[in-house]
Amino acid sequence: MNKTVDAQSEIYKEEARELLVVLEDSLLQLEGSPDDTELIGQIFRALHTIKGSGSMFGFDRIAAFTHEVETFFDRVRNREIHVSKEIIDYTLKAKDYIKLLLEAPTTDEAPCEQELETLIGYFNRLVSEHKATKTQNPSSNASTTILSTQGASLSNTPVGLLTYRIRFSPAAGIFLTGTNPLFLLEELHALGECRIIAQRNAIPSLEEINPEQCYVEWDFILTTDKGIDAIRDVFIFVEDSAETRIETIGDPVDEEGYKKVGEILVERGDIKGEDLKKALDEQRHIGDILVDKGVVARDRVVSALAEQEQIKEVREKKAREEAALSIRVAAGKLDKLVDLVGELVTVQAHLSQKANSQIDPELVVIAEEVERLTGELRDNTMSIRMVPIGSTFGRFTRLVRDLSKELGKEIVMTTEGAETELDKTVIERLSDPLVHLIRNSIDHGIELPAQRESLGKTRKGLIQLSARHVGAQVHIEITDDGAGLDGTRIREKAIEKGLIAPDIEISNRELFALIFAPGFSTAKTVSNISGRGVGMDVVRRTIDALRGQIGIESEKGIGTTITLRLPLTLAIIEGLLVEVDKDYYVLPLSSVEECIELDHTKDTGREEHRFVNLRGHPVPYIRLRERFDIAGDVPDVEQIVVTDSGGNKIGFAVDQVIGEHQTVIKTLSRVYKNADSVSGATILGDGTVALILDVSKLSQVSRSEGSI
Amino acid sequence: MNMMNYSVQEGTETADVTFRGELTIRSAGEIREILRNALDGRRTVKVHLEDIDILDLPCIQIFCAAQKTAFATNKQLILDAALPETVTRVLEQAGFYCLKTCGHSGNNACPMTRRTDG
Numbered sequence: 001m002n003k004t005v006d007a008q009s010e011i012y013k014e015e016a017r018e019l020l021v022v023l024e025d026s027l028l029q030l031e032g033s034p035d036d037t038e039l040i041g042q043i044f045r046a047l048h049t050i051k052g053s054g055s056m057f058g059f060d061r062i063a064a065f066t067h068e069v070e071t072f073f074d075r076v077r078n079r080e081i082h083v084s085k086e087i088i089d090y091t092l093k094a095k096d097y098i099k100l101l102l103e104a105p106t107t108d109e110a111p112c113e114q115e116l117e118t119l120i121g122y123f124n125r126l127v128s129e130h131k132a133t134k135t136q137n138p139s140s141n142a143s144t145t146i147l148s149t150q151g152a153s154l155s156n157t158p159v160g161l162l163t164y165r166i167r168f169s170p171a172a173g174i175f176l177t178g179t180n181p182l183f184l185l186e187e188l189h190a191l192g193e194c195r196i197i198a199q200r201n202a203i204p205s206l207e208e209i210n211p212e213q214c215y216v217e218w219d220f221i222l223t224t225d226k227g228i229d230a231i232r233d234v235f236i237f238v239e240d241s242a243e244t245r246i247e248t249i250g251d252p253v254d255e256e257g258y259k260k261v262g263e264i265l266v267e268r269g270d271i272k273g274e275d276l277k278k279a280l281d282e283q284r285h286i287g288d289i290l291v292d293k294g295v296v297a298r299d300r301v302v303s304a305l306a307e308q309e310q311i312k313e314v315r316e317k318k319a320r321e322e323a324a325l326s327i328r329v330a331a332g333k334l335d336k337l338v339d340l341v342g343e344l345v346t347v348q349a350h351l352s353q354k355a356n357s358q359i360d361p362e363l364v365v366i367a368e369e370v371e372r373l374t375g376e377l378r379d380n381t382m383s384i385r386m387v388p389i390g391s392t393f394g395r396f397t398r399l400v401r402d403l404s405k406e407l408g409k410e411i412v413m414t415t416e417g418a419e420t421e422l423d424k425t426v427i428e429r430l431s432d433p434l435v436h437l438i439r440n441s442i443d444h445g446i447e448l449p450a451q452r453e454s455l456g457k458t459r460k461g462l463i464q465l466s467a468r469h470v471g472a473q474v475h476i477e478i479t480d481d482g483a484g485l486d487g488t489r490i491r492e493k494a495i496e497k498g499l500i501a502p503d504i505e506i507s508n509r510e511l512f513a514l515i516f517a518p519g520f521s522t523a524k525t526v527s528n529i530s531g532r533g534v535g536m537d538v539v540r541r542t543i544d545a546l547r548g549q550i551g552i553e554s555e556k557g558i559g560t561t562i563t564l565r566l567p568l569t570l571a572i573i574e575g576l577l578v579e580v581d582k583d584y585y586v587l588p589l590s591s592v593e594e595c596i597e598l599d600h601t602k603d604t605g606r607e608e609h610r611f612v613n614l615r616g617h618p619v620p621y622i623r624l625r626e627r628f629d630i631a632g633d634v635p636d637v638e639q640i641v642v643t644d645s646g647g648n649k650i651g652f653a654v655d656q657v658i659g660e661h662q663t664v665i666k667t668l669s670r671v672y673k674n675a676d677s678v679s680g681a682t683i684l685g686d687g688t689v690a691l692i693l694d695v696s697k698l699s700q701v702s703r704s705e706g707s708i
Numbered sequence: 709m710n711m712m713n714y715s716v717q718e719g720t721e722t723a724d725v726t727f728r729g730e731l732t733i734r735s736a737g738e739i740r741e742i743l744r745n746a747l748d749g750r751r752t753v754k755v756h757l758e759d760i761d762i763l764d765l766p767c768i769q770i771f772c773a774a775q776k777t778a779f780a781t782n783k784q785l786i787l788d789a790a791l792p793e794t795v796t797r798v799l800e801q802a803g804f805y806c807l808k809t810c811g812h813s814g815n816n817a818c819p820m821t822r823r824t825d826g
Contacts, residue, residue: 175733175766182765182802189801196803200772205780206744209773211736211766218803 011328012057016102019046021391023095027088028397034083037248038162043091044070044077050098062101065116069094072123081126090122092398161225161318163311165249165268168235169217170242176212177241185218187234192224193314195306201297219303221249221310249307262286264304271296331424334385338571341374341381342664348374349685378664382569385425389467389476390418392427396438400463403442410449410459411442416466422474423569426546430476430566433539437478437562438463440535445482445560455557457481473548473590474568479561485554487511493520512552513647516540544696546570547588547679549644565590570665573682573692576641577661578654580624581632584690586661586682587652591643591695595657598638610707612640612651621651622702624693627677643695650699665692677701710761711735714742719750726756736766743774743785752784763795768804 023046030039047070055063069091075081097115104111166188170181188194196218203215222231228246235244259267262276271290279289287301348370355367393415404411422430446452446461453459464479487508494500494514514520518537543550548566567573567590575586576595598612598621611618621640625632640651663682672678679694712735717724723746731739746753755771757763771785778785791799 180765182798185801185803196801198803200769200804203769203772203776205777206740206747206770206773207777209740209770211740211770212733214765215769216765220803 009057009059012053012059013102014328015053016050016059016062016098019050020095020099020102021394022046023050024092024398025394027091027095028401030083031085031088031401037077040073040077040083041248044073047073059102062098065094065101065120066098068120068123069098072127075127087126090119094119094123161223161314163221163223163249163314164228164231165247165307166220166222166231167217167245167268168220168242169244170214170238172213172215174214174238174241179238179241181214181216181218181238181242184234184238185220188220188222188231191226191230191234192222193310194223195221195310197299197303197306199297199299199303201299219300219306221303221307223310223314249311259308260286261301261304261308262290264307265290265296265300268300268304270300270304334424337381338385338664341378342571342666344374345378345664346683346685346687350687353685378572382423382571385423385569385571386421387424387427388419388421389427389430389474390415392431392434393418393465393467395431396434396465399435399438400442403439404446404461407442408448409442409446409461411446411461411463413463413465416464417468420467420469420474421568422467422566423571425570426474426566426568429542429546430564433542433564434465434476434478436535436539438465441478441480441482441560445480445484447483469568470565474566476564476566477561478564479559481559484556484558484560485512485515485552486556490514508554509552510647512554513550515552516550544645544694545679547573547590549590551647573663573665573680575661575663575682575692577658577684577690578624578639578641578652579656579658580628580654581630583628583630584658584684584688585624585654586663586690586692587641587643587695588692589660591645593642593644593649596640596642596651598640598653600634600636600638614642614649614651617649619649619651620702621653622698622707623653625653625655627698627702645696645699648699650695652693652695652698661690663690712738712760714739716742716746718746721750722752722754723747723750724754724756726759728759730762731757731760731767732762732764733766736770739767739770740773743770744777747774747778747781747783747785750783752786753778754786757787757791757795760792760795763791763798765802768799768802 023043026039026042026046030036030043033039047066051063051066051070054060054066072081073091076083076087081087093115097112097119100111168181168184170179174181185196188196197220199217199219200215202217203209209215224230228248231246232244235242238244262271262280265271266273266276275290275293275295276286279286279293279295287298287305290296291298291301348367352367352371355363358364397413400411400413403409441463446463447455447457449459452461462479462481464477466477466479468475490511491500494511494517495502497517497520499514499517499520500506516536516539520536540550543564543566546566547570548564551563551565552560553563554560567588573586574589576589576592578585578587596612596614610621610623612621613619619640619642623634623638624630625634635655638653638655639657640653641657642649642651661682663684665680666682667680668675668678677694677698678691679697680692682690682692684690710729712727712729712731714725714727716726725742725746727739743753743755753774775785777783790796
């Protein structure tokens with residue numbers, strides 16, 4: 001495979017992954033509203049694009065399999081097959097199988113052939129069952145089935161851009177009620193891109209016409225994002241004196257072209273299928289043939305042509321807008337850009353320092369301007385890497401659905417703040433910990449429906465995922481209304497494992513933090529979902545690596561909330577710059593709680609055990625000078641930076657606290673791969689390197705060495 | 709209110725009918741009679757609408773009916789001059805401009821049709 005083909009395949013894979021997310025999300029929503037034609041349309045379009053592009057880029061197995069699912073969903077789209085839970089189950093499995101095919105090497109045999117056969121068998125069976133029903137009941141003619149939105153959601157919420165076909169037939173006596181239909185047409189024009197075709201066929205001759213009667217009806221092709229209710233509102237006052245039919249027709253998926261004129265006319269019920277077939281046998285424009293044969297009025301053909309034209313224009317416009325709105329850029333290029341901006345920030349800081357040390361006002365002005373521009377460039381660059389967390393949240397709907405079904409539980413998952421943006425890298429690494437926390441909530445938190453009822457709770461348990469910006473952090477909360485944590489049992493287990501002494505009194509916060517210890521589990525039984533105690537410590541480690549913190553609040557019988565506090569980005573750190581001798585270090589500001597002085601001239605702390613007295617509470621501390629073997633004497637007055645690491649307070653003794661420092665993180669080279677306690681480095685304005693400390697690792701290492 | 713008024717110039721083969729003012733439902737019956745008389749016994753009727761202020765839906769229907777009658781009896785109804793901009797806009801918004809000639813006028817351009825071919 002050459003490089004171009006490789007690149008194209010990668011683009012296809014990337015797009016297909018996105019479409020599979022859309023597919024899964026739409027299927028899960030469809031389960032709750034099986035009549036939602038917009039969702040069905042979305043599913044069909046996703047399948048259609050996966051198939052079409054798959055075929056184009058040589059993913060023949062994907063194209064062939066997706067074709068079967070698409071064929072089936074076409075029947076669903078045409079309302080010939082009704083959506084059931086079973087259909088959702090199988091289509092979700094089909095989605096998983098497409099994903100499997102997507103990630104499998106193309107040279108290998110098709111994976112899980114048995115699964116493939118089961119799925120194809122299921123979809124084909126439903127399609128053939130439907131065909132059999134249709135033969136028995138000829139009135140259910142597929143070619144005349146149209147996507148009516150009569151049963152669609154009545155929500156006033158603006159929907160995406162959709163095209164509607166509206167036929168408005170006023171009663172003959174509408175003029176006598178004082179209604180001027182032309183005013184309604186103006187209102188429709190105001191809703192969006194609208195083509196109007198007056199159907200004049202019913203206007204009689206001069207001899208027969210009654211000047212006070214209305215003979216005209218109208219076809220409208222309207223493209224709008226205002227939703228169907230806005231359209232209905234236009235006709236609300238003529239409900240008794242007119243017939244109005246509204247149908248959704250776009251956004252059509254067929255890249256090769258929109259429906260043919262004949263198909264539109266059949267769909268609208270203007271002609272019969274057999275008339276179309278007869279006309280197709282002649283080799284002329286279908287509209288002309290049908291008009292000449294007297295099958296349909298010219299105005300009807302004109303209206304169908306207008307529909308074709310409108311859809312074409314809308315599609316072209318959308319394609320132009322999409323092309324202009326976003327471009328796909330390789331993540332590696334963005335990382336490189338961030339690196340370069342990091343370099344620039346360093347050079348700029350150097351320039352500012354130099355400018356301030358010279359007596360040259362002109363240079364100071366230039367340095368300030370460079371500083372402003374660099375700041376803007378840095379913020380913009382960082383914002384490019386930001387993506388909304390919604391797509392990650394979306395994945396858990398499936399997880400909750402499948403696991404709750406497996407465990408016989410009834411659970412509703414809600415999300416809030418899906419639009420909250422986080423650095424792409426943070427989001428990618430966050431997925432696994434969130435999966436683990438949600439699995440725990442489902443398995444250990446939410447009770448069985450009968451048990452919940454006996455406790456006076458609703459049968460359905462609730463899991464809520466929410467995200468919000470808090471300063472320079474994002475807080476993600478996983479809340480359930482399940483059994484809550486059993487403090488007594490956690491305490492017993494912690495004593496049994498030697499994590500705490502039997503006589504020690506600790507707060508609930510500290511007690512709950514123990515569940516993140518390796519191998520800690522209070523579960524009486526181990527299931528394939530959770531209970532082995534091997535997950536929460538991994539969650540903790542991942543969150544620590546992301547420079548975040550975890551907090552737990554829980555009440556027995558009421559529920560649990562786990563809060564993940566994460567930095568917006570991994571590329572920039574809000575830190576506290578400290579100095580030991582002539583070396584500089586940065587402590588993540590998110591971990592820092594306070595700074596206190598340690599005056600050795602009157603120190604009453606237990607120096608040999610490295611404890612400092614913090615308002616009556618002993619807090620262990622690590623002296624960085626000793627940790628990093630820095631020569632020189634300890635000053636008489638040291639500063640202790642008190643940090644919080646997973647509910648445990650720990651101090652870091654330094655010579656001097658310089659202050660808050662926002663900087664771009666530079667990763668360390670492989671030479672430093674064993675330097676666990678350092679998560680990166682940063683270059684200060686004068687070119688000095690400052691190491692960024694991993695507070696959590698430092699405390700773990702010190703604890704394991706027994707130095708605190 | 710600028711009531712509708714009209715004038716007719718009659719020849720043996722053709723008649724020129726000029727309308728002025730507001731062509732609304734109030735005058736639709738009268739317009740029907742004027743056009744019927746004009747078409748009676750003549751091959752061509754030229755309609756002048758350049759001085760009208762309003763053309764409402766009942767009157768649009770009358771002109772369509774006249775076109776239909778003319779076509780059915782092998783006669784011609786011709787719109788002889790451009791319509792005022794305000795009236796053009798109404799016709800456009802109401803969907804009376806179409807891509808092709810309408811069925812009422814055969815292959816001839818309908819007086820209501822600005823574009824004769826899409």
